Amino acid sequence: EIVLTQSPATLSLSAGERATLSCRASQSISTFLAWYQHKPGQAPRLLIYDASKRATGIPARFSGSGSGTDFTLTISSLEPEDFAVYYCQQRSNWPPYTFGQGTKLEIK
Amino acid sequence: QVQLVESGGGVVQPGRSLRLSCAASGFTFNTYGMHWVRQAPGKGLEWVALISYDGINKYYLDSVKGRFTISRDNSKNTLFLQMDSLRAEDTAMYYCAKDLGGIAMDFDYWGQGTRVTVSS
Numbered sequence: 001e002i003v004l005t006q007s008p009a010t011l012s013l014s015a016g017e018r019a020t021l022s023c024r025a026s027q028s029i030s031t032f033l034a035w036y037q038h039k040p041g042q043a044p045r046l047l048i049y050d051a052s053k054r055a056t057g058i059p060a061r062f063s064g065s066g067s068g069t070d071f072t073l074t075i076s077s078l079e080p081e082d083f084a085v086y087y088c089q090q091r092s093n094w095p096p097y098t099f100g101q102g103t104k105l106e107i108k
Numbered sequence: 109q110v111q112l113v114e115s116g117g118g119v120v121q122p123g124r125s126l127r128l129s130c131a132a133s134g135f136t137f138n139t140y141g142m143h144w145v146r147q148a149p150g151k152g153l154e155w156v157a158l159i160s161y162d163g164i165n166k167y168y169l170d171s172v173k174g175r176f177t178i179s180r181d182n183s184k185n186t187l188f189l190q191m192d193s194l195r196a197e198d199t200a201m202y203y204c205a206k207d208l209g210g211i212a213m214d215f216d217y218w219g220q221g222t223r224v225t226v227s228s
Contacts, residue, residue, distance in 0.1 A: 034214040036153075043112075043218035044145075044153065049208060055216060087153055091214060095167040097143075097155035 002026055002093050006086075006100035012108040019075040021103045023088035028068045032092035035064055035073045038102075039084045047086075048073060075105075083107050110134040110217040112204050117222030120194055128222055130187040130204030135217075138162070138182040141207030143215055144189050146200035146224075156202070157189065160211045172198075194226045 003026040013019055023033065031051035038044040046055040048064035051071060061076040075082055088100040116128040130142070144156040157178040158167045166178050177190040187204050201223050205215035 036215075038153070041220075043203065043220050044205075044215075045218070046208075046214060046216045049214045049216075089153070089155075089214065091212060094212065095155075095158070096169050097158075099153045099155070102152045 001096060002029060002090050002098050004088050004090055004098055004100035006088060006103045008103060009101070010104045010106060012106050013078055014108045015078050015080055017078050019073075019078055019082070019105060021073040021086055021105070023066075023071040023073070023100050025069045025071075025090060025092075027093075029090045029092035031067050032090055033064075033066070033071050034089045034091070035062075036087045036089065037082075037084045038087060044087070078105075080107075110206065112206065112217060112219035114202065114204050114219045114222035117202065117224045119225045119227060121228050122195060122226055124194055125190070125192045126194060126224060128189040128191065128202055128204075128224070130189075130219060132185045132187065132204075132206070135206065137180075137185040139210065141209065141211035141213070142178075142180060142187045143205045143207060144178060144187075145203045145205055145215065145218075146198075147203070147221075148197070148200040151200075154200075158207070158211065159187070161207075165211065191224070194224075196226050198224060199226045200224060 035048040036044045052064045159178045175193045201221040203221045206217040208216045
């Protein structure tokens with residue numbers, strides 16, 4: 001089973017700042033990585049798939065990069081609605097699909 | 109627009125059964141794979157099961173294999189999860205999610221979830 005490790009666990013930033021979230025895989029997963037945003041009481045939302053492709057309706061301030069074992073989600077300028085928990089997820093070697101443990105992006 | 113609405117959650121004793129449903133609308137249901145994903149209290153997301161667009165191929169998390177059964181009724185645009193021999197560790201919010209493709213892609217739309225509590 002592929003293990004995904006996200007860092008940091010918590011990221012404290014202000015609106016307007018740049019956010020950089022990391023996800024490391026226990027073995028190479030090519031570019032089979034997705035990122036999701038999850039707010040309490042809401043459905044998770046797909047942001048990025050295949051490491052760098054923005055999902056339908058996702059603003060351009062969200063971008064993804066990486067391949068192999070190291071991946072990054074960047075939010076170029078934080079909006080108030082961006083504060084949430086972010087998960088990475090792999091589909092390279094399944095079943096099972098696996099998720100990282102999440103990064104909580106909180107308001108500083 | 110795509111809508112996924114889960115139902116069927118509740119409080120159940122260990123060893124008992126529960127059947128979850130997910131009503132889908134806003135897309136051609138019979139051309140997409142569908143998933144169940146869960147989130148235990150205070151924990152992260154955990155994939156549970158996948159069914160192909162035609163219902164033929166099914167895949168499970170090891171810890172639910174033999175206890176949970178995923179199925180679908182394409183004539184009613186509905187996804188199901190039959191959960192038998194429930195354990196305390198199955199307590200979670202259960203989400204249904206649409207596959208980005210016919211099978212084995214990422215989850216592009218999710219429902220709001222239905223809560224399952226396994227407790228005596």
